[in-house]
Structure formats: structure tokens, C-alpha cells
Amino acid sequence: DVKVTQSSRYLVKRTGEKVFLECVQDMDHENMFWYRQDPGLGLRLIYFSYDVKMKEKGDIPEGYSVSREKKERFSLILESASTNQTSMYLCASMSSTDTQYFGPGTRLTVL
Amino acid sequence: ILNVEQSPQSLHVQEGDSTNFTCSFPSSNFYALHWYRWETAKSPEALFVMTLNGDEKKKGRISATLNTKEGYSYLYIKGSQPEDSATYLCALRTNAGKSTFGDGTTLTVKP
Numbered sequence: 001d002v003k004v005t006q007s008s009r010y011l012v013k014r015t016g017e018k019v020f021l022e023c024v025q026d027m028d029h030e031n032m033f034w035y036r037q038d039p040g041l042g043l044r045l046i047y048f049s050y051d052v053k054m055k056e057k058g059d060i061p062e063g064y065s066v067s068r069e070k071k072e073r074f075s076l077i078l079e080s081a082s083t084n085q086t087s088m089y090l091c092a093s094m095s096s097t098d099t100q101y102f103g104p105g106t107r108l109t110v111l
Numbered sequence: 112i113l114n115v116e117q118s119p120q121s122l123h124v125q126e127g128d129s130t131n132f133t134c135s136f137p138s139s140n141f142y143a144l145h146w147y148r149w150e151t152a153k154s155p156e157a158l159f160v161m162t163l164n165g166d167e168k169k170k171g172r173i174s175a176t177l178n179t180k181e182g183y184s185y186l187y188i189k190g191s192q193p194e195d196s197a198t199y200l201c202a203l204r205t206n207a208g209k210s211t212f213g214d215g216t217t218l219t220v221k222p
Contacts, residue, residue, distance in 0.1 A: 002153075020183070042200060042212035043155075050208060058209060090154070098143050098204060102154035110204075 003027075004103040006091055012109045019078040021106050023091030029101075031094040032074040034058075034066065036087040037105075043090060049074055054062045112139055115203050117213035124191050125221050132189045132216040135200030136150075138182040143204040146175055146186055149215070151199040159187075191220040 007022035025032065031050050035043040035058075045058030063085060065100040067075040074093075078085055088107050090102040116135045122128050136144070146158040165181040172189045175210040188195055198217045202210040 033210075034210075040214065042117075042214040045209055045211070055208070059211070091127075098145070098160050099157040100145070100147075100155075100202075100210070101157075104154050111191055 004101050006089075006103040006106050006107050008078055009062035009104060010107050010109075013078075013081050013111065014111050015080075015082060016079050017078075019081050019108065019109075019110075021022065021076040021078075021089055021097075021108070022075070023093075024072050025074075025085050025101070027073065027093065027094035027101070029095055030071070032068065032091045033072065033094070033100065034064075034076045035090045035092065036060070036099055037090060045077065045087060045088045046089075081108075083110050087111045093107065113203060113211040115201060115207065115213040117199075117201055117216050119216060120214065121217040121219070123219045123221065126192060128191050128220075129187065129189045130191055130218065131185050132199065132218075133187070134184045134213055136172050136182050136184075136201075136203045138179055140205040141179050141182075141203070142206050144177055144179075144184050145202040145204065145210065146184070147200040147202065148197045149200055155200060186216075190219070191218070193220045193222050196220050 003072045033048040034046045047066040065077045091103040143196040144161045147155040149155040166177040177184045196216040200215045202212045204210045
């Protein structure tokens with residue numbers, strides 16, 4: 001079975017802090033994604049990566065950056081956290097059949 | 112940003128009822144249409160990947176159809192059970208490589 005793990009299930013940070021959210025997949029998938037999910041809204045794509053050191057902006061990249069130094073790891077960085085970044089963050093990796101496999105999510109609260 | 116619309120937003124049915132909901136999307140740049148089921152406190156899980164106009168997929172009591180020319184997909188659940196309660200997400204994958212999710216339909220099945 002594909003396994004996608006995220007570094008934390010719950011995280012509380014203060015405004016202005018730098019925040020790292022880590023995602024690791026164990027199936028050698030090339031494509032990885034970061035989404036956020038807010039009440040009443042679907043998953044919104046922040047960034048995706050189709051290979052090591054490659055990244056593409058999604059629909060809502062403002063205030064975020066990403067890092068893909070190794071194939072299995074895709075990190076989401078909030079350079080200076082703000083209260084409007086309080087959300088559920090989901091990481092996914094995509095198989096060759098186009099199916100996305102999701103991690104358990106990180107619920108981030110920025111105070 | 113592509114507009115992927117799901118309706119209804121929520122649905123409450125009795126156990127044993129059959130139900131269906133809709134995903135509408137712009138038909139240009141279509142590559143694939145995905146359905147995911149997202150149960151509370153779990154990660155979204157893939158149900159179907161559909162790529163061809165007229166595709167029909169089935170998994171147990173759940174089935175889906177696809178019309179790429181008019182830009183919609185239907186998800187059907189026959190004889191709903193309480194364990195079918197979840198949010199059902201559709202996602203449109205375009206040639207650009209990223210997926211745009213709808214806001215989801217939340218199904219509640221009452222025993």
C-alpha cells in the first residue's frame with residue numbers, strides 16, 4: 001500500500017513564525033502536491049512538484065514556498081505565518097495511473 | 112482557475128435510499144476526472160479515475176458516469192448505508208498536470 005505521511009497532525013504557531021510542514025511518500029512517485037482545505041471549500045492547490053527540485057505554483061501560492069530536495073520528500077514552508085493561514089493542510093503524491101494518495105493532514109492554527 | 116462545481120452541497124438520506132450527485136466542469140483541456148471519498152478523520156481515498164467520454168465505472172454499490180462533451184459526471188450510490196456517509200470530491204485533471212477540486216458533496220445516511 002502507498003503510504004504518505006505528514007510530520008504533524010496538529011500544529012500551533014504564532015504570527016510571524018516560520019513553519020515547515022513535511023510530507024514523505026514511500027512509493028517513488030514523481031508528482032507531489034500540497035493543498036489546503038477550509039470549511040465549505042474543496043481542496044485548493046498551493047504548490048505541486050513533478051520531479052526533484054522542480055516546483056509549480058498552484059492556485060493559491062501566495063505566502064507559501066516549497067522544497068523538493070529528495071524524491072520522497074516535499075516540504076511546505078510558511079515564511080511568516082499569518083492568521084489567515086490557519087487551515088487543514090493535505091499532502092498527496094500521484095501514481096502513474098493518475099490517482100492521488102493523501103496524507104492524514106496537518107491542522108495548523110496560527111495565533 | 113478552473114471552475115469545478117459539485118451539487119448538491121449536502122445530502123441527507125435514509126438507509127436504503129439510492130442517491131446521486133453531480134460534478135460539472137469546463138470541457139476544454141480535459142485530461143481526467145477523479146472521484147474521491149473523504150470520511151471524517153481520514154484521508155481522501157480514490158474511488159474512480161475516468162478519462163473517456165461515456166466511461167462508466169463501478170465499485171460495489173457505487174458507480175460513476177462521465178460526459179466530457181457536456182462537462183459533467185454523475186456519482187450514484189445504490190442502497191445507501193451509514194458507512195457511505197462522507198464527503199465526495201471530484202477533481203478535474205487538465206493537460207497542465209494539476210488537478211482542480213470541487214467543493215464536495217457531503218452525504219449523511221441515517222440508519
